[in-house]
Amino acid sequence: MCGIVGYIGRKEAYPILIKGLQRLEYRGYDSAGLALISEQSQLNVYKAKGKVADLEAYCSEKDISGYVGIAHTRWATHGEPSSVNAHPHFSASGRLALIHNGIIENYQTLKDKLSKRGIAFRSATDTEVLVQLIEYIMISNNLELLEAVQVALHQVIGAYAIAILDRNHPDTIICARQSSPLVVGLGSDGSFYLASDASPIAEYTDQVVYLNDGDIAVLQEGETLHVVNIDNVTQHPKVKQIDVTLGQLEKGGYPYFMLKEIFEQPGCLRDCMRGRINADRDKITLSAVIDFREKLVSARRIIIVGCGTSWHAGLIGKQLFESLCRIPVEVEYASEFRYREPVIFPDDVVIAISQSGETADTLAAIELARKSGAFVFGICNAIGASIPRQTSTGVYIHVGPEIGVASTKAFTGQVTVLSMLALTLANERHTISEEMYKEMVVELTQIPDKMEQALKTNEQIERLAPIFTYAKNCLYLGRGYNYPVALEGALKLKEISYIHAEGYPAAEMKHGPIALIDSEMPVFVIATRDKLYEKVISNIQEVRARGGRVTALVTEGDERITQIADHVIELPDTLECFQPLMVSIPLQLLAYHIAVCKGKDVDRPRNLAKSVTVE
Ligand code: M6R
Numbered sequence: 001m002c003g004i005v006g007y008i009g010r011k012e013a014y015p016i017l018i019k020g021l022q023r024l025e026y027r028g029y030d031s032a033g034l035a036l037i038s039e040q041s042q043l044n045v046y047k048a049k050g051k052v053a054d055l056e057a058y059c060s061e062k063d064i065s066g067y068v069g070i071a072h073t074r075w076a077t078h079g080e081p082s083s084v085n086a087h088p089h090f091s092a093s094g095r096l097a098l099i100h101n102g103i104i105e106n107y108q109t110l111k112d113k114l115s116k117r118g119i120a121f122r123s124a125t126d127t128e129v130l131v132q133l134i135e136y137i138m139i140s141n142n143l144e145l146l147e148a149v150q151v152a153l154h155q156v157i158g159a160y161a162i163a164i165l166d167r168n169h170p171d172t173i174i175c176a177r178q179s180s181p182l183v184v185g186l187g188s189d190g191s192f193y194l195a196s197d198a199s200p201i202a203e204y205t206d207q208v209v210y211l212n213d214g215d216i217a218v219l220q221e222g223e224t225l226h227v228v229n230i231d232n233v234t235q236h237p238k239v240k241q242i243d244v245t246l247g248q249l250e251k252g253g254y255p256y257f258m259l260k261e262i263f264e265q266p267g268c269l270r271d272c273m274r275g276r277i278n279a280d281r282d283k284i285t286l287s288a289v290i291d292f293r294e295k296l297v298s299a300r301r302i303i304i305v306g307c308g309t310s311w312h313a314g315l316i317g318k319q320l321f322e323s324l325c326r327i328p329v330e331v332e333y334a335s336e337f338r339y340r341e342p343v344i345f346p347d348d349v350v351i352a353i354s355q356s357g358e359t360a361d362t363l364a365a366i367e368l369a370r371k372s373g374a375f376v377f378g379i380c381n382a383i384g385a386s387i388p389r390q391t392s393t394g395v396y397i398h399v400g401p402e403i404g405v406a407s408t409k410a411f412t413g414q415v416t417v418l419s420m421l422a423l424t425l426a427n428e429r430h431t432i433s434e435e436m437y438k439e440m441v442v443e444l445t446q447i448p449d450k451m452e453q454a455l456k457t458n459e460q461i462e463r464l465a466p467i468f469t470y471a472k473n474c475l476y477l478g479r480g481y482n483y484p485v486a487l488e489g490a491l492k493l494k495e496i497s498y499i500h501a502e503g504y505p506a507a508e509m510k511h512g513p514i515a516l517i518d519s520e521m522p523v524f525v526i527a528t529r530d531k532l533y534e535k536v537i538s539n540i541q542e543v544r545a546r547g548g549r550v551t552a553l554v555t556e557g558d559e560r561i562t563q564i565a566d567h568v569i570e571l572p573d574t575l576e577c578f579q580p581l582m583v584s585i586p587l588q589l590l591a592y593h594i595a596v597c598k599g600k601d602v603d604r605p606r607n608l609a610k611s612v613t614v615e
Contacts, residue, residue, distance in 0.1 A: 009191025020200030028075025079124030258404030357385025
C-alpha cells in the first residue's frame, strides 16, 4: 500500500531510489515518482503514471544528479492514478517535496481551511494537504521545518509514513510515522537509507531502526540519527540487525516471484520448524509458549483475527485448536471484529495472523483486544513489523520475504505454526495422548518432503491450465480441514486471473450454489482420503449429474475418483489435519498457470497491493 524510499549520503541517489522502488513495487504500482536535490541545489521532481519502469523511462533524459532523494510507488486511495496525483507533492512555493503512505482522514477539513487562506491545490490526493499545511505553518510562524512538521502532525488525523525534502536545507531528510511502517538504514559511511520495509535497504546495510508510532527522524549525512516525537521529546531508537539475504529478494531464475515462492515452500517449512522441533522429532518447543505458558494453556477461548489468506489460515487453526486442544475458537475478519463491539474476556487469547505484520485492520483488532485485557499472540512473517511489536508475544513463521502479491508460502507457514502451537497446547493440556502427539510431530516434519512430491504436479497442472482460461466462474469444494483451503484456492484464482471463483463446503452446495452448475463451470473438488471421503464422492456425483466438469485433488493411488472425475491430481497422503499443507500446492499452481495462460501480470495483479496499511 504505497512504498517509500529515501537516501542521503555520498553516492548518487537516483539508482538507489529506482532499485528501492523496484523492490517495493509489490506495495503499489499505479504510479511512481521521485524528488532529488541536484548538485546545484535544485529540487527536481519527476512522476509518471504506471510502473517503476515507466518512471525510469520518463527520467531517462532528465537531470538525475544528486546525493539526496526520496521516491514513492503508489496504490491510489484518494485521486485516480495519474502523474498529477503521483507523489512527491510540492508545497505552494515549490520549496518542499513530500511522499506519503497512509490516509489523512481529516484532509478535507484541512484542505478547506488552507484553501480559504489562498492555497491552491494541484492534485486530488489527501497527501497534498500535508505538504501545504507544513509549509503554511512554517512560513506563517517563521518556524524551522522540523518544528513545522511537529505542529502540522498535531493537526493531522490518520495514518502516515512521510518523508520530506526542503530545497533550502539540501542536507536533510525529515521523516515521520504513525500507523504506517518506516525503516531507517544506517550506512557504515554515515549515509542513511529510508524505506517502507527493509528490502530496499538490505543490500547496503544490515543495521536498521524501525521507527515507532509518533517518531520523527532527522537524517543528515555523517550525523547520528536524531529521533524526536511530535512534542519534541528525544527518542532513543534501538538499532536492529536485519537478516534478509539478497537471494530472497530476487526471482532466482523464475519468471515470477509467485512461482518461486510456491517452489520455496518445502525449504520454508523446514526453516519454520528448525530449532522448534528437536532432532528426535518428538518435541516441539516454542519459546513464546514457555514464556507465557499459563496464559496460553489456561485460555478460556481463542479468538483468531486476520484478513484474506491469513484469515483462511485462521479457519484451519480453529479446527486444530478445537479438535486437538478442546479450546473453543472463533475466527474473525479483523475488519469486522474491530467495529463489532465483540465480547472479549480477560482470559481470552487473541491470535492475530498476518504475513506483513502491517495490515491496518489487524492492527486495530489487536488494539481493541489489548484494551479489553485479552492476551494477544501474533503470528507474523515480516521481522520487526508493527504486529510483532504490538502483541504480547508470538511466533515468526520464518518463511523469508514474500514478494508475490498472492500469498503462498506465508499461508503454509502460518498453518505450520498453528499446527505446532496446537500440538504444544494439546500436549500441555493432555488433550491428546503422548503417543498421538509424537506421531503427529513426526508427520509434521515429513511434510516438506511430501510437499516436494506435490510440487511434481506442476507439469500436469501447466498442461491442464489452458482448459480453464475460458471460465467465467469456478467453484472450489472441500470439507473439514480442506474447506478453508477451498476458500484459499478460490481467492488465489480471483486475485491473479480475475476469474470469479467461490469456495464452498462441499455439502452446502445443494443449498444453493448447485444451481450454478452446468458444463461451462469448472469445479475443483478436494477429495483426499479422510473421514469425509465417501461424502465428498457423493458431492462429486451431484456435480457430475448436472453436467459439471470435475477436477479432483486426490490421495495418490485413488482409483474410485479417477473413474468419475474429468481430471485428477494425485497428492501424497498425510494426516487429515495436515492435508491443507499438501492440497494448497496444486491449487496455488492452478491459479498461477491459469493466470499466466491468460497473460496476466501474476506478481502485480490489478487493483491490489501486498500490504494493506489502510482501512
Ligand atoms: O499481510 P497480511 O497477512 O495481514 O495480509 C492479509 C491480506 O491482505 C492478504 O492475505 C491478501 O488477501 C493476499 N493478497 C492474499 O493472497
